[in-house]
Amino acid sequence: xxxxxxxxxxxxxxxxxxxxxxxxxxxxxxxxxxxxxxxxxxxxxxxxxxxxxxxxxxxxxxxxxxxxxxxxxxxxxxxxxxxx
Numbered sequence: 001x002x003x004x005x006x007x008x009x010x011x012x013x014x015x016x017x018x019x020x021x022x023x024x025x026x027x028x029x030x031x032x033x034x035x036x037x038x039x040x041x042x043x044x045x046x047x048x049x050x051x052x053x054x055x056x057x058x059x060x061x062x063x064x065x066x067x068x069x070x071x072x073x074x075x076x077x078x079x080x081x082x083x084x
Contacts (some may be wrong), residue, residue, distance in 0.1 A: 006038050007075040008030050009067060013040055013080070016063065037077025040067065049084050055067055 010029050018024040023045035032039045044052060051061045064080045071078035 005076070010040060010076060012070075013042065013063065016066075016068055017042060017044065017052055020047065020051050020059065022051070023048055028046065037079065038080060039079040041081050041083055043083045048083070049082065052082055060075065060079075 010031055013030050014027060017027055017029070021027060021044055027047070028043040030041050030043075032041060042052065051059070052063075054062075060080070061080055067078045067080050072074035
């Protein structure tokens with residue numbers, strides 16, 4: 001059941017990030033299980049990193065808020081990291 005929820009969160013992140021990025025084919029999201037929860041690592045084209053992070057990190061903060069809200073409902077901790 002938990003893998004299903006993690007994969008649905010991963011799909012949601014992919015849809016949001018691909019809408020923001022110009023190079024949607026270069027987006028890779030991996031879920032890494034950790035003792036305290038799951039961390040989603042987003043890797044994208046170098047030109048799109050700024051679009052994913054946003055001005056002063058607002059877009060990245062919004063992504064983290066969405067994911068943590070889902071985690072609160074499922075009583076699981078989710079984190080998002082954006083790799084450069």
